[in-house]
Amino acid sequence: MAADAVERVFINRLDSYASKCIAKFLSTCVVGASLLESGEREERLSPDLQVQEGTFQIVGTCAHKTESDAGRQSYVSAEYSHLNREELLECLMECDIIIYNITEHADQIEEASWAVSAMHAQMDRFTQPKMFILVSTVMTWALSRPVDPNDPDIPFTEEDYRQRRAHPSFKEHINVEKVVVKMGKTNMSLFSTYVVASGVQYGMGEQLFHFFFKKSWLGDEPKALVFGEGTNVVPTIHVDDLAGVIQNIIDHKPNQQYLVAVDDSKNTIEEIVGTISYVLGPGKTQRVPKEDAFLIRDLSQMDIDTLLVDLRIEAVYLKENLNVRWACESGFVDNIDRVVEEYKQTRSLQPIRVCVLGPPAVGKSSVAERICKHYKLHHVRVKETITETLTNLESVIKTEDPEAEDSATSSEFLETLKENMEENGGRLDDQLLIRIVRDKLKSMPCRNQGFVLDGFPKTYEQARDLFSADDEEPENTTSKIPPFNKNIIPEFVFSLDSSDKFLKNRVIDLPECLVEGTSYSQKHFLRRLKSFRENNVEDETVLNYFDELDVHTEHIEITSSDDPQYLLVMERIIRSIGEPKNYGATSHEEIEEEMRSADRRLKEEAQERADTERRETEEAQERAARWQEWSKCLEEAKKREQDLLEEQTVPMRNYLMKTVMPTLTQGLLECCRIKPQEPIDFLAEYLFRNNPQVE
Incomplete structure (x- = not known):
C-alpha cells in the first residue's frame, strides 16, 4: 500500500x-x-x-x-x-x-x-x-x-x-x-x-426504519405496526x-x-419491527393490512414497496x-443494541432525568409540569403512578390467559397491593410503593425520553431503596460512592423551598372549593409540612443521599406569589439543564401547531381589518364633523360680511334716495314726455342742469 x-x-x-x-x-x-x-x-x-x-x-x-x-x-x-x-x-x-x-x-x-x-x-x-x-x-x-x-x-x-x-x-x-x-x-x-x-x-440514525424507531421511542402507540403478514424477508x-x-x-x-x-441475516419485517419495539417501545407488535401503510405520511411509495419485499x-x-x-x-436483530445506541447518539436522543423536591404547597407539581412540557418528559407522581399500576394490572388479568404465568403474577401482585392499601387506610408500605415507582422509572417511556420525579422520595431510606443498583450490575468496590442504578438516577435535582409562613398564607389564600377534601386542608397540610421539616433536619436526608452520589442539588427559594407561571424558576431550571435532548414536535403536533398558527394568523388579520375599518370610520366621522364645523363657520363669516356690507351701504343709499333719485325720477318723466331723439344725452343734460349741488 x-x-x-x-x-x-x-x-x-x-x-x-x-x-x-x-x-x-x-x-x-x-x-x-x-x-x-x-x-x-x-x-x-x-x-x-x-x-x-x-x-x-x-x-x-x-x-x-x-x-x-x-x-x-x-x-x-x-x-x-x-x-x-x-x-x-x-x-x-x-x-x-x-x-x-x-x-x-x-x-x-x-x-x-x-x-x-x-x-x-x-x-x-x-x-x-x-x-x-x-x-x-x-x-x-x-x-x-x-x-x-x-x-x-x-x-x-x-x-x-x-x-x-x-x-x-x-x-x-x-x-x-x-x-x-x-x-x-x-x-x-x-x-x-x-x-x-x-x-x-x-x-447511524436510520432511514427507512426511522419510522418504527421514532414511533417506538416516543411510545405513542401501544403496539408497533407490522404491515401485512410480516413473514417477508427483507435483505x-x-x-x-x-x-x-x-x-x-x-x-x-x-x-x-x-x-x-x-449481511448474513434473513430477518423478516416482523422480526425487525418486533426487535425495535422490544428494545425501544411497548414490546408488542400488531399486524395491520398492507393498505394501512399508505395512510402513513412519513412513508413514501418506494419505502412501502421496500418494506413489503420478500427476497x-x-x-x-x-x-x-x-x-x-x-x-x-449477522444482521439487524443480532446487533440491535449497537444500532439503538447509534440511533440515540446520531439523533442526540438522550433521556433527561429530573427530581423536584420541596415542602407541600411550594409549587413542585406546577414546576414539574412545566419542565415536562418544555423538555417532553414524563411526569411521575406517586398517586397517579399507583392508580396507573392498578389499572394496568387489572388490564393484564382481563386480557391474558388466566393460567398464563404473567397473568398469575399480575393477579398476585394486584391482590397484595389492594390488601396492603386496605390495612393502611389507602396508603402503601414503602416496600411496595418503591417497587411501583421503580418499575415506572424503568419503563421504556421513562428510559427513552426521561422523567420528572415529583416530590419523591421523601426520606434517605426511600431514596436508597429506590435508586439502588440491580443485582446484575457489577459492584465497584474501589469507589466510595454507594452503588446505584445509573439508568434511573436523576441527573438534576431541584429543591424548592420557602418559609412556613409563606406556605401557610399560600394555602389560606386558596379557594375553599379547591382545598376541601384535599391534602391542603388545614389538618392535612400542617401535618405534611411538619413531617417534611422533620425529615429534613437530620444528617441522612434525601438531599444528603444525592450529595453522596455527586448529584448536585440546586436550591431555589420561592419568596413571592407574583409569579404564578414560575417564569423565573423555569429560567433557572432551563439554564441548569440546557437544551432539550428529545425529538421536536411530532408530525401530528406539527399539523396541529400549523392549524393553530393559521387560526391565529386569520384572527390577527381579521382583527387588523376590523381595526383598520374602525380607524377609517372614526377618521371619516372626524372629517365629516370637521367639514360640518368648517361649513358652519363659513356661513357665519359670510353672514357677518353681508351684514357689514349692508351696514356700510346705508349712508350711500340715504344719499341716493335723498339727492339723486328725485332728480333722476324727474329727468325720466321729462324724457318720457318730450321723447327726444337721443334719450341718453337728454337725460344727462337734464341731470347736469338740475344737479342740486350746482344750485
Whole structure:
C-alpha cells in the first residue's frame, strides 16, 4: 500500500443519509488499507478529525446551497450545489473515484446515467484510470424468478444478476445499472464501473426504519405496526458495512462488475419491527393490512414497496474475495443494541432525568409540569403512578390467559397491593410503593425520553431503596460512592423551598372549593409540612443521599406569589439543564401547531381589518364633523360680511334716495314726455342742469 497515495472521491448528495455515512467512513480510511490482512490492518481514524494525510479526499454535491465553508463538514474537502451539467462534468473529471447513490432520491437516477455516459465519452481526456461506482438497491431483484422453482428458499447470488427482475417502482434503477455495467466493458483498465446492489440500509440514525424507531421511542402507540403478514424477508446491511464494501471495491478493483451488499441475516419485517419495539417501545407488535401503510405520511411509495419485499439473496462474491471489516455481519436483530445506541447518539436522543423536591404547597407539581412540557418528559407522581399500576394490572388479568404465568403474577401482585392499601387506610408500605415507582422509572417511556420525579422520595431510606443498583450490575468496590442504578438516577435535582409562613398564607389564600377534601386542608397540610421539616433536619436526608452520589442539588427559594407561571424558576431550571435532548414536535403536533398558527394568523388579520375599518370610520366621522364645523363657520363669516356690507351701504343709499333719485325720477318723466331723439344725452343734460349741488 502506498501510504502517500491520495485519491479524490466524488459522492453525490453528501447531505443525504447513505451518502453522508459513506463519505464519513471513507474520509477516515487510508487508501489501500483493505488490502491488508485483518491482523495487519490499520485502525480507521476518528470521523471527528479533520481530513488526514493518506486518506480519501471527499468532494461532492449537496441539495442545499452552502454559502461558505463554514457550513461544510470537516471530513469533506469541497461541496458543490446548483451546478449545471458542464460544471458538474468538470468536477467529475477532477476525481479518481465517482460514487453515485441512487437509493434515496429519484432525481439522482437520471443524473447518474448521464454522469457515467458523459465520463465514458471523455475517456480520451483521462490522465489516469478512473472508477465509477453505482450504489443501487436489491429492489431491482424483487420480482426475480426463483433459482429453483421447487425450492423458492434458495437465495440469489451475484451470478444470477442477469436474470434479475425489478419491482415496477424500481425499473429506472435497473436501467441505470445496465448502463453502468455496459460503460465499464469498453476499457476497464482506464474506466472501470461497478454496481453495488445494497440491502436496506440501517444504523447511524436510520432511514427507512426511522419510522418504527421514532414511533417506538416516543411510545405513542401501544403496539408497533407490522404491515401485512410480516413473514417477508427483507435483505439488510449496516450503512457502515456498505461503506466498507465500497472501500474494498476501490482498493481491490475486482473483476466482478455487479456485487450484492447484504449481511448474513434473513430477518423478516416482523422480526425487525418486533426487535425495535422490544428494545425501544411497548414490546408488542400488531399486524395491520398492507393498505394501512399508505395512510402513513412519513412513508413514501418506494419505502412501502421496500418494506413489503420478500427476497432471499446472499453476497457470495464479497464474502469470498473482499476483505470487509463487518460491523453487523449477522444482521439487524443480532446487533440491535449497537444500532439503538447509534440511533440515540446520531439523533442526540438522550433521556433527561429530573427530581423536584420541596415542602407541600411550594409549587413542585406546577414546576414539574412545566419542565415536562418544555423538555417532553414524563411526569411521575406517586398517586397517579399507583392508580396507573392498578389499572394496568387489572388490564393484564382481563386480557391474558388466566393460567398464563404473567397473568398469575399480575393477579398476585394486584391482590397484595389492594390488601396492603386496605390495612393502611389507602396508603402503601414503602416496600411496595418503591417497587411501583421503580418499575415506572424503568419503563421504556421513562428510559427513552426521561422523567420528572415529583416530590419523591421523601426520606434517605426511600431514596436508597429506590435508586439502588440491580443485582446484575457489577459492584465497584474501589469507589466510595454507594452503588446505584445509573439508568434511573436523576441527573438534576431541584429543591424548592420557602418559609412556613409563606406556605401557610399560600394555602389560606386558596379557594375553599379547591382545598376541601384535599391534602391542603388545614389538618392535612400542617401535618405534611411538619413531617417534611422533620425529615429534613437530620444528617441522612434525601438531599444528603444525592450529595453522596455527586448529584448536585440546586436550591431555589420561592419568596413571592407574583409569579404564578414560575417564569423565573423555569429560567433557572432551563439554564441548569440546557437544551432539550428529545425529538421536536411530532408530525401530528406539527399539523396541529400549523392549524393553530393559521387560526391565529386569520384572527390577527381579521382583527387588523376590523381595526383598520374602525380607524377609517372614526377618521371619516372626524372629517365629516370637521367639514360640518368648517361649513358652519363659513356661513357665519359670510353672514357677518353681508351684514357689514349692508351696514356700510346705508349712508350711500340715504344719499341716493335723498339727492339723486328725485332728480333722476324727474329727468325720466321729462324724457318720457318730450321723447327726444337721443334719450341718453337728454337725460344727462337734464341731470347736469338740475344737479342740486350746482344750485
